[in-house]
Structures are given as structure tokens and as C-alpha cells.
Amino acid sequence: MPFVPHTEDDISAMLQSIGAKSIEDLFDEIPVALQSEGLTQVPEGLSEMAVTRLMQERAEQDGRYLNFIGAGAYEHHIPAAVWQLVSRGEFYSAYTPYQAEASQGTLQVIYEYQSMITALTGMEVSNASLYDGATALGEAILMAVRAHKKARRVLVPRTVHPIYRKVAQVMVQNQNIELVEVDYDRASGIVDAASLPAGEYAALVIPQPNFFGRLEEVDALTDWAHANGALAIGIVNPLSLALLKPPGEWGAQGADIGADIAVGEGQPLGCPLSSGGPYYGFMTAKMALVRQMPGRIVGKTVDLEGKPGFALTLQAREQHIRRSKATSNICTNQGLLVTASVMHMSLLGPQGLQNVAASCHANTGELLKAVASVGAKPVFAGPVFHEAVIQLAKPAAEVLAALRQQKIVGGYDLARDYPELGNALLVCATETRTAEDIALYAKTLAAAM
Amino acid sequence: MLIADLSRPGRNNASQAPAAVAVNDLPAHLLRKSAPDLPQVSEMDAVRHYTRLSQKNFSIDTHFYPLGSCTMKYNPRAANALAMLPQFLGRHPSADAATGQGVLACLYELQEMLKDVTGMAGVSLTPMAGAHGEFAGVAMIRAYHDARGDAARTEILVPDAAHGTNPATAVMCGYSVREIPTNREGDVDIEALKAAVGPHTAGLMLTNPSTLGVFEKQIQAIQQVVHEAGGLTYYDGANLNAILGRVKPGDMGFDVIHMNLHKTFSTPHGGGGPGAGPVGVSERLLPFMPIPVVGKAGDSYRWLDEKDIPQSIGRMSAHMGNLGVLLRAYVYARLLGRDGMHRVAEFATLNANYLMAELRKAGFEVAYPTRRASHEFIVSLKKLRDETGISAMDVAKRLLDKGFHAPTTYFPLLVPECLLIEPTETESRETLDRFVDALKEILHEARTDAELVKGAPYSTPVRRLDDVKAARELDLTWRMVGR
Ligand SMILES: Cc1ncc(COP(=O)(O)O)c(C=O)c1O
Numbered sequence: 001m002p003f004v005p006h007t008e009d010d011i012s013a014m015l016q017s018i019g020a021k022s023i024e025d026l027f028d029e030i031p032v033a034l035q036s037e038g039l040t041q042v043p044e045g046l047s048e049m050a051v052t053r054l055m056q057e058r059a060e061q062d063g064r065y066l067n068f069i070g071a072g073a074y075e076h077h078i079p080a081a082v083w084q085l086v087s088r089g090e091f092y093s094a095y096t097p098y099q100a101e102a103s104q105g106t107l108q109v110i111y112e113y114q115s116m117i118t119a120l121t122g123m124e125v126s127n128a129s130l131y132d133g134a135t136a137l138g139e140a141i142l143m144a145v146r147a148h149k150k151a152r153r154v155l156v157p158r159t160v161h162p163i164y165r166k167v168a169q170v171m172v173q174n175q176n177i178e179l180v181e182v183d184y185d186r187a188s189g190i191v192d193a194a195s196l197p198a199g200e201y202a203a204l205v206i207p208q209p210n211f212f213g214r215l216e217e218v219d220a221l222t223d224w225a226h227a228n229g230a231l232a233i234g235i236v237n238p239l240s241l242a243l244l245k246p247p248g249e250w251g252a253q254g255a256d257i258g259a260d261i262a263v264g265e266g267q268p269l270g271c272p273l274s275s276g277g278p279y280y281g282f283m284t285a286k287m288a289l290v291r292q293m294p295g296r297i298v299g300k301t302v303d304l305e306g307k308p309g310f311a312l313t314l315q316a317r318e319q320h321i322r323r324s325k326a327t328s329n330i331c332t333n334q335g336l337l338v339t340a341s342v343m344h345m346s347l348l349g350p351q352g353l354q355n356v357a358a359s360c361h362a363n364t365g366e367l368l369k370a371v372a373s374v375g376a377k378p379v380f381a382g383p384v385f386h387e388a389v390i391q392l393a394k395p396a397a398e399v400l401a402a403l404r405q406q407k408i409v410g411g412y413d414l415a416r417d418y419p420e421l422g423n424a425l426l427v428c429a430t431e432t433r434t435a436e437d438i439a440l441y442a443k444t445l446a447a448a449m
Numbered sequence: 450m451l452i453a454d455l456s457r458p459g460r461n462n463a464s465q466a467p468a469a470v471a472v473n474d475l476p477a478h479l480l481r482k483s484a485p486d487l488p489q490v491s492e493m494d495a496v497r498h499y500t501r502l503s504q505k506n507f508s509i510d511t512h513f514y515p516l517g518s519c520t521m522k523y524n525p526r527a528a529n530a531l532a533m534l535p536q537f538l539g540r541h542p543s544a545d546a547a548t549g550q551g552v553l554a555c556l557y558e559l560q561e562m563l564k565d566v567t568g569m570a571g572v573s574l575t576p577m578a579g580a581h582g583e584f585a586g587v588a589m590i591r592a593y594h595d596a597r598g599d600a601a602r603t604e605i606l607v608p609d610a611a612h613g614t615n616p617a618t619a620v621m622c623g624y625s626v627r628e629i630p631t632n633r634e635g636d637v638d639i640e641a642l643k644a645a646v647g648p649h650t651a652g653l654m655l656t657n658p659s660t661l662g663v664f665e666k667q668i669q670a671i672q673q674v675v676h677e678a679g680g681l682t683y684y685d686g687a688n689l690n691a692i693l694g695r696v697k698p699g700d701m702g703f704d705v706i707h708m709n710l711h712k713t714f715s716t717p718h719g720g721g722g723p724g725a726g727p728v729g730v731s732e733r734l735l736p737f738m739p740i741p742v743v744g745k746a747g748d749s750y751r752w753l754d755e756k757d758i759p760q761s762i763g764r765m766s767a768h769m770g771n772l773g774v775l776l777r778a779y780v781y782a783r784l785l786g787r788d789g790m791h792r793v794a795e796f797a798t799l800n801a802n803y804l805m806a807e808l809r810k811a812g813f814e815v816a817y818p819t820r821r822a823s824h825e826f827i828v829s830l831k832k833l834r835d836e837t838g839i840s841a842m843d844v845a846k847r848l849l850d851k852g853f854h855a856p857t858t859y860f861p862l863l864v865p866e867c868l869l870i871e872p873t874e875t876e877s878r879e880t881l882d883r884f885v886d887a888l889k890e891i892l893h894e895a896r897t898d899a900e901l902v903k904g905a906p907y908s909t910p911v912r913r914l915d916d917v918k919a920a921r922e923l924d925l926t927w928r929m930v931g932r
Contacts, residue, residue, distance in 0.1 A: 036568070
């Protein structure tokens with residue numbers, strides 16, 4: 001029996017101890033009418049060898065493609081040590097660290113993670129993770145509304161990932177919170193602070209880089225939010241922060257410098273693409289907002305002998321203590337991915353991450369030159385991090401299909417969410433793309449157009 | 450020792466990152482001015498540091514971990530290895546479905562198996578944990594009432610034994626919460642339920658077997674009361690392991706359910722996650738399922754989205770939830786197969802009832818002595834505390850010294866000094882016997898040397914931690930020290 005160690009002798013001895021005749025008897029409190037006939041759609045069990053064969057066939061069926069696509073999920077090199085360590089049973093098969101003394105490994109990993117992600121974002125505090133970047137945005141909006149106390153409207157630019165906006169909408173819509181869409185400047189592909197609508201808002205969401213890969217004028221937007229009594233919520237690519245100004249420093253010099261909350265998708269820091277998950281959402285904030293945060297938080301403390309140790313803290317925010325008055329319903333989070341991220345950041349270090357970020361930026365620059373030379377010009381003027389929108393001669397879907405024939409995933413089609421941009425394609429070249437890859441892309445693109 | 454303590458300026462791992470390239474085409478005011486405070490350590494130092502940290506954890510791979518309501522069973526290694534095949538890891542989430550027919554086939558088959566296991570009409574895999582599934586489920590309940598123009602339904606009912614995520618979820622979906630008391634047998638107080646329902650009732654959230662470790666015998670009557678009042682019923686599938694393949698929530702009359710694949714389908718809990726919380730729905734909630742769902746036409750698979758399910762509550766994640774977790778669950782399901790799944794509930798229940806019987810013989814008091822255990826049961830240490838001053842917390846900590854992870858403590862709140870014990874089907878009789886022996890020893894220690902138990906644990910990397918200090922003098926990052 002797979003994963004059940006009982007021998008016949010065990011079973012009879014155990015039943016005898018219980019005073020039952022059969023295992024069936026143990027279910028005698030369940031009304032007979034509810035007992036099912038059994039499973040019909042579940043096939044017979046397979047050996048590990050047979051399942052391995054099956055999964056390998058499925059994997060080969062999918063094959064491998066050259067990615068020139070980002071749109072919120074980026075292919076990066078991950079040191080081999082990361083997932084070998086993450087897969088250690090002591091990390092992999094532990095539960096949430098409820099018994100602190102038996103979970104110091106996990107707890108210290110989270111404390112180190114909180115230290116590293118706040119170093120990158122320039123923020124003061126972090127939680128232990130949320131489900132993904134999109135739900136982190138939703139939670140940030142809920143948190144901002146709680147903190148603001150008066151306004152229930154939040155400004156969300158169209159330069160935020162379209163799916164993140166949809167997910168946030170699902171999360172806030174039943175709590176009388178209104179997400180007010182802000183359009184972008186057609187020439188530059190960023191939000192013009194001067195165009196923001198007057199009014200009382202709980203927060204302004206500021207993406208950096210934005211969904212088009214463009215760099216927003218984060219200082220002006222942060223200052224606008226603060227001048228209008230709104231919180232500034234940064235939504236950032238954590239890798240980009242090895243190069244870019246961290247949200248904690250956004251805005252002109254002054255007392256309320258910096259975004260109030262900074263969230264994003266942790267995937268670029270050690271999580272494989274994996275068709276979309278598991279990744280993790282990070283959430284960081286100013287200290288003043290720590291009691292409004294959702295999710296688990298780890299603090300350093302001492303044991304009864306004065307020895308340093310780690311424990312879950314500020315739990316009075318959470319569902320298992322506060323129930324209906326909790327800051328969120330989140331319980332299980334994405335702990336193992338945070339574990340991967342801590343190791344990834346440690347193995348790359350500040351210099352390594354900066355080199356990766358700079359290399360992504362340079363490769364995307366090369367990609368843009370190469371595709372421009374075959375007639376696909378950037379749609380927006382102005383600086384990008386490692387992604388950009390290009391204009392094609394044909395609908396992007398047709399071009400992508402042709403690229404796919406050459407084993408290239410050629411970009412993200414913007415037609416559905418941004419029809420005003422014409423045949424626009426969002427492309428990306430991370431540090432994993434070589435000069436040959438880029439040349440192949442341009443050549444294949446030229447043929448496809 | 451923190452990783453930061455190993456850091457030395459200028460140390461790096463040249464083989465892990467590309468060479469430095471100058472960036473001089475970005476405006477200065479958008480750039481970072483000083484490097485982030487991240488560790489500068491060698492690869493070997495990092496590997497040693499995190500290996501040592503791992504050794505400070507209890508885990509299923511190292512310890513019996515009978516954490517009630519959490520289903521800490523063995524996580525088959527094959528599931529991890531096969532979900533991490535390079536083609537699966539390298540696939541971009543927005544790549545066309547044509548490049549992912551293999552992975553989509555796995556997901557589609559998982560959907561079909563979960564429909565069978567739950568007896569529901571449709572399954573959406575996208576929620577990323579139990580609580581996320583709860584959110585999807587209650588949002589669907591709301592969408593259903595809204596679609597009928599039934600705006601008066603403003604309240605969700607939960608039993609007082611419910612997990613904290615249930616009431617927290619109801620509030621996130623814009624509902625108020627009313628708690629229904631539990632009777633002496635551990636079942637819902639049905640008279641109280643009858644008095645609570647009405648035109649304001651949106652639905653009831655219920656875990657069955659409940660978090661008290663017993664099967665709710667009056668489930669059919671409960672369904673009738675709620676449905677007659679016009680409410681819908683939600684099944685919290687955290688305890689599905691107890692009835693897998695034996696009782697289907699759909700047959701119990703539930704309208705919507707979530708499963709915790711990181712419990713019942715043995716995907717690893719990862720020290721806090723990731724999980725997966727697929728939702729199953731009855732016919733009448735099919736139009737509201739969260740997207741994407743995997744559809745099949747002929748031999749090919751594709752994502753169904755808002756065009757296919759226009760009344761959907763929408764998207765729960767940026768992509769398809771915790772897809773790698775879903776693959777692990779799929780592998781587990783294929784390894785078990787139909788018969789293996791039936792055995793899960795049988796042996797989880799056998800182990801729980803055996804452990805309960807043995808502990809009673811050893812002098813422990815169980816919360817519901819007239820009831821069968823489901824896959825878990827509750828020991829109440831109230832008498833022991835009155836007699837010796839030893840609390841459930843003390844016993845839990847002392848168990849760590851004996852080489853066992855503690856059961857769930859102080860949940861559900863309505864049983865004083867409770868230990869919620871869930872052995873799972875993957876534990877052998879010898880392990881259960883050793884656990885009973887350990888608890889017997891602790892009982893003896895409590896009566897003869899209470900201070901010893903109160904001071905536990907002694908053998909863990911740290912002894913009892915000062916939680917008050919942790920909350921009062923917040924030290925949440927290594928830069929906060931001394932604040
Ligand atoms: C009864 C019950 N419901 C819901 C949940 C929440 O599930 P998750 O932690 O996956 O969000 C749990 C998890 O511990 C639970 O035990």
C-alpha cells in the first residue's frame with residue numbers, strides 16, 4: 001500500500017486495542033446514505049517508475065523554448081545550491097513555525113528574508129510573504145484603506161500589470177472600495193503626475209518599472225500622493241532595485257519621504273518560471289504601518305536563558321487570534337519560496353544582483369536595437385529597465401505563432417489589454433539571453449513580419 | 450549567527466552572476482545611490498549556514514509531527530522530483546497553451562480527479578491556499594445571491610469551533626459573521642442554528658469532520674435548515690483526509706468547497722507554504738468559478754477565461770496559482786490511485802482511533818469520549834492543569850524534548866487546555882506507541898517533578914522564547930537592532 005506502513009498484524013492489534021472489529025466500524029457514525037460508492041474517475045495507482053515515465057513524456061511534450069517574454073515573470077539563472085538546499089526535508093516538509101523552539105531554522109530564514117527584502121526596497125518592515133505579486137497589491141490596497149481611515153478610493157494606473165489590477169479588484173470589490181483607473185501618456189508610456197485627478201484617495205499605486213518596462217517618475221508621483229493626503233504604494237520588481245532607487249527613498253527630501261507600502265512579485269529572486277507558480281508576493285512598509293500588515297511577521301527575541309532566538313510576533317493582527325477582526329484571512333503563505341529567495345540573495349550578494357540587473361538592462365537594449373533594425377520600433381520614448389513595447393507590422397498573435405515554430409516564446413501580446421497601441425508586443429531579454437539568442441530573435445522576427 | 454555576520458565587504462561568487470556592465474543611459478534621479486545591505490559571503494559559507502539552519506527545524510522527514518488540522522503526512526519525494534523536470538520549470542506562464550499541453554493535461558486530469566473525490570460539478574485549481582480557496586468560495590456565494598438580486602443576505606454563519614480563516618474570509622467578502630455554538634457531543638447546536646438562519650443568511654461555513662475531530666452526524670439536517678432559509682453551504686476541506694473517497698462533500702449537500710492539497714494531497718508545507726486550495730462547486734455555482742480553468746476540446750487543452758465563464762468572480766492570481774504544487778498533487782494522486790486514496794481515510798482513521806484508545810488507557814482525558822475519532826481527536830489537559838499546574842503548552846514543549854513535534858495546542862478554543870492530535874496514515878504503529886510512551890512519561894513527570902515540565906524544552910536549539918519582548922521591542926530586521 002503506497003505510503004501506508006501497516007502490516008496485517010498491526011491492523012488486527014490496533015483494532016483490538018480500539019475494540020472494533022474492522023476498519024469499517026470506525027466509520028459507523030457517518031450516516032449510511034452519505035457513504036459513497038467509491039471513486040470512478042481516479043485511475044488505478046501507478047508505480048513510481050510508471051509515473052516517472054508519464055511525467056517525463058508530458059515534460060518532453062512541452063519541450064523547451066527560448067524566452068523573450070517577461071510581463072511579470074522572468075527567466076534568471078538560479079544557483080544550483082538554492083533548490084538543493086530548499087529541497088532539504090527540514091525546510092521542505094516542516095509546517096508553519098508554530099512551535100518556535102522546534103522551528104528556529106525556518107524562523108531565522110524569515111527574519112533574514114525580512115532583513116534582505118527591506119534592504120532592497122529601502123523600507124522598514126516586511127511580512128513573511130503573501131501568495132503572489134498580484135495578491136500583494138490587493139492586500140496593500142486593503143491595508144492602505146485601513147490606515148487611511150477616511151477614503152475608500154484608490155488610484156491605480158493602467159501601467160500596472162492588467163492581471164494584477166483584475167486580481168486586486170476581486171479582492172477589494174466586496175468591501176466598498178473603489179479602484180479608480182488612471183490613464184498613461186501615449187507618447188511616454190508613463191503616468192503624468194499633473195494629470196492625476198483631484199479628490200480624496202486612500203492611496204496612489206506606483207509601478208516601477210511599469211508594465212511596459214518604462215520607468216515612472218516615482219518622485220513626482222510619491223510627492224503627489226503625499227501632498228494629496230494619500231498613501232503611496234510602490235509595486236516594484238525586486239531585482240530592478242539593485243539598480244533603481246528603492247521605494248523607501250522615493251519623493252523629494254522631506255519628512256514623509258518614501259513610499260508608505262512597497263509590494264511586488266518575488267519570483268525574480270530565485271523562483272523558477274514553472275508556468276506561473278509557486279512564486280511569492282512580498283510586502284514591505286513603513287514602521288508606522290506595521291500593525292496594519294497582513295500575514296506572518298518574525299521577530300528576534302531571547303529565550304529564558306537570554307540566548308537570542310526568533311518567534312512569530314504581532315500575532316494579534318492575524319486570523320487565528322483575531323478571527324473576523326484580523327487584517328487578512330491569510331494563513332498558509334509561500335514560505336518555501338522565501339527560503340529560496342534568501343539563499344538566492346545570499347549567493348548573489350549586492351554586487352551579483354547589480355550585475356544581473358545591469359546585464360538584463362543591457363541585453364534588452366541590444367534586443368531593442370536588433371529588432372529596430374528589422375523594423376520593429378519602440379512604441380514609447382524614454383528609459384526602460386529590462387522590458388519594452390515594440391510595434392509590429394502585423395498583429396502580435398500572428399508573429400508569436402510564427403516565432404513559436406522556431407521554439408521562441410516571443411513576447412506578451414498587448415492587443416487585449418491595450419488595443420489603443422495597435423500591433424504592440426512587450427519583449428524582454430534577461431541576463432540569460434546571449435548575443436546569438438538576440439540575433440536569432442531578430443532574424444526570426446524579420447521573417448515572421 | 451546571522452548570514453549578515455558572515456559578510457565581508459568585497460566577497461562575492463563570480464560564477465553566479467554576469468560580469469559588471471556600466472549603466473549610463475538611465476536618469477540619475479531614478480537610480481539607487483548606495484548598494485543594498487545584502488550579505489557578501491562565499492558560496493560555501495552560504496551553503497553551510499543554511500544547512501545548519503535547516504538542522505534547527507523539526508519536519509516530517511525528521512520527526513513525527515501530529516499537528517491537528519494540518520495533516521502532516523509523508524511528502525513523497527517523487528512528487529518533488531517530477532514537478533521539477535526542467536521543461537516544467539522553464540516554461541513561461543504567459544507562453545501560448547500550445548507550448549504547455551503536457552502540463553495542462555496534468556492539470557485537467559487533476560481537476561477531473563478532484564471532481565470525483567469531492568462529488569462536485571466543477572473544480573477550479575487556481576486558489577493558492579486554503580484561506581484563498583475560502584475567499585473564492587465565499588465570493589462565489591456572494592456572486593450567486595447578487596446575480597439573483599438577493600441583496601438582503603449579509604451574514605455568514607460559522608460554528609464556534611471554526612478555523613480563524615473562516616470568519617476572516619467572510620469579512621473580506623463583505624459579510625458579517627455570526628457564531629453558532631457546539632453541543633456537548635461536539636456537533637453543531639441545531640436549535641441555535643435554526644434560530645440564527647433567515648433571509649439575512651448568505652451561507653454557512655462548516656468543516657466536517659469538524660476541527661473537534663468528530664464527524665458531524667446531523668449534517669443532512671444542517672443542510673436542510675440552511676438551504677430552506679435560502680443560504681448556501683460551504684465545506685472547509687481542511688479535514689478531507691478523514692473521508693477521502695468515502696464520503697463526498699457534494700453528496701453531503703455542500704454547494705462549494707475548498708481542498709488543501711498541502712494537507713490531503715501531501716504536497717509539502719515548506720515551513721509555511723506554498724499550498725494549493727482548489728475550489729469545487731455544485732451545478733448552481735458553476736457560472737461563478739474563478740478563472741482560469743483548464744478546458745479540453747478533442748485532444749487539446751486550453752485555459753478557459755472570462756470569455757468562457759463570463760460571470761466568473763474573476764482571477765485569484767497573476768497566472769494559474771501555485772502550479773508546481775498542483776503538479777506535485779497530481780503525481781501523488783497517480784501514485785495512490787483509486788485504492789490508495791480509499792486507504793488514506795481508512796488508515797488515517799485507524800491511526801487516530803488507535804492513538805486515542807491508547808492515550809485513554811494511559812489516563813488521558815479525551816474531549817468527546819462517546820465519539821469515534823475521525824482522522825484526529827482532542828485530548829483535554831484541564832484536569833492535569835488543575836491538579837499539577839501543568840498546561841497544554843508545557844506538555845507540548847516537553848514533547849519536543851522527547852523527539853516529537855507537538856500537536857496543535859489551544860485550537861479549537863472551546864476545549865480548555867486542548868491538544869488536537871492528527872497522526873495521519875503514513876505513521877507506523879511503533880511510532881504511535883513511542884508517542885504514547887512519551888506522553889505517559891510526561892504525565893508522570895507532571896505529577897512528580899512539575900518544574901521539569903514547566904521549564905521544557907531543554908534539548909532544542911533555544912529554550913522557551915520571550916514572546917512579550919518580541920512584540921514590545923520589535924526587532925524585525927538586522928538593521929533594527931538597538932532601536
Ligand atoms: C480547518 C482549517 N480551515 C482552513 C485552514 C486554512 O488553510 P490554509 O492555511 O491553507 O490557508 C486551515 C489551516 O490550517 C484549517 O486547519
